[in-house]
Amino acid sequence: MLRPEHCLRLLPATALAFVPASAPFSCPLSRSHRGTTRLRLPHGSGPQLRGKPSSTLRAPAMPDAAVAPAPEMPQREVARALAEQAVARLGPRLLPSAVPDDVAEFRNGAGNAVGSLDVRRGAPGSSIDFMLQSSLHCKVPNGAIDITSILIFLNTATDAPHFLLELIQGRPTSIVVVLDLLPRKDLALHPDYLQKYYENTRMDEQRANIEELPQARPYRSPSLFVRSACSPTAVMVTIDCGQGGDAALEDIVSGRLATVAKEVLQIWLDCCAESMTAMDDTERDFLLKRDQIVRSKTIEVDLTASLPRMFDPDVSSRVISEIRKAFGVEGP
Template sequence: MEVIIRSHFLHSPPLSILSSFSSLQLSAPRCIMMNTQKQGRSKFLEFPFVSAPHKNLLVDLVTTIEDRFQSNLLPCSLPPHVQHYKNKSDTSQISLQITPGNNDSPIDFVMGSWVHAELPTGGLLDITSLSAYLNTSNDAPNFVFDLIRSSPTMLIFFLDLLPRKDLVLCPDYLKTFYDDTKLDTHRQTLENLSEVQPYLSSSLFYRAMASPTAIFVRISTENDGGDRIDEIIRNYLDPITKQVLGIWLDHCACAKRELGEEERASLGKRDCVIRNKTIEYDLGSSFPRMFGPEAAKEILEAIKEYFFMKT
């Protein structure tokens, strides 16, 4: 199963039903929408199928981003079935939150999700993801985090600041965002652990898209019920991820980068290709297996709408 799995959807209530309401009654849908937003966010932040250290890390990441960009992030407006979905056999479910940035924000959108699925082999798969995408007012890298746990003693961890420019053609970009920030030290620290081995994705696309400082590892421990994995999450993955997020917030999301019209157009085109390929190679192949072709199609259409509404 490849990393970077995120998402969710099904139908919204027909707006025609609301057209006959009086002006006094029109406040009801607004209240319902606010309640739906709160319920969707609350469900997402439950992370109900992962361990306490795993959940604590995700909650801290989400709240850190939200606290930093409070007034620049809009509420998630996905309908309830988009924000949380279960398949008919109740063997797979997803919770999804997409929070767009407003017009004054460098954030295009922040997307977080958790996936819980029963495997044909009888095991369980839990995928938690958080990514933050910048718009074309800033060419700095995007933040991507994925933690995939397929057993109590094995997980795959992906953490990166995805470059949005060619690093060979733009050595200053490489120096500013990857060398000067000493991002590679975090990967080196983690790979010193005996339980950690580099993970080589079978997808050439993801290997080409990642930065040279990307952390892409498999962590496997003894059959101890997951105690050692949780210790590694708490003592290593948690501080490393928070440090990388801090670098992204301070040096990328808040970077002042002057871009001309041609640069912004080129950046927008590149962003569009990356998003298309993410859907095609990752979500497009995994979702039909997990949720069936019809539901998968609806889920992917909902994601595409957010992926491309600003490009």
């Protein structure tokens, strides 16, 4: 069976930030990538991706490989609700979507994977750098892998944390959750920052709300960098409902997880999204330098290594290019 640990070494889109690919590629997916596994799901048999009309869906690179849209499932509903919550609050501070159609939705020529990416830049003068949403659905011999991500990054008008949610599901009974206000300063060096954004906001109660679930156990990213980049109140868990626990997992994702994710986003919207931080040039340069290193490392440990394993080179390079653009990070 494909274990989440395997998926995590592979998977991409914007599971980018938190799905390192440091280990050799050893998953059944590689067979799909080589074209030995094909799925022929009826085109249009599932719900539409991100509400876009199916007429905008591109034909797969290999004309005989029909790829169904990603199926509806609770993790996508959670992400969609959060995106709506963010967009409603941020309003005109978000510019319209800026990615080309063939990156907004993309698919593997082998017919087993479909993804979507949306990036909205912050309006000039706002503290929003970008909001990135992605969804990935990938058929594998024993099932499917689904990854949904929302990242809302701030620029150097503020040093407030970024918002991050990653939901990674390798089977119907188990999900990996990474939910955090990503710190932008060294928390051991800046106790005041820790107090402002993590203690005063009682973020740890949100973490505890998830970790107290009997089905939750710690998720240790294989990337030490990822673990270092997260805050001490990050939700980093695997929720595993065991054999036959499909419905139980759906209930948790739609219930407890949806509630906590919404509350964390609300904290971020209230305390981070609108903040402006007075900084002198030296402080701002330092923040910028740290941001750049974290973003570059984030992309290096995951995306550039894993996306090409699932998608044809032209597709993956298009998607990587858009993500690099959002992150403000040059290619190698």
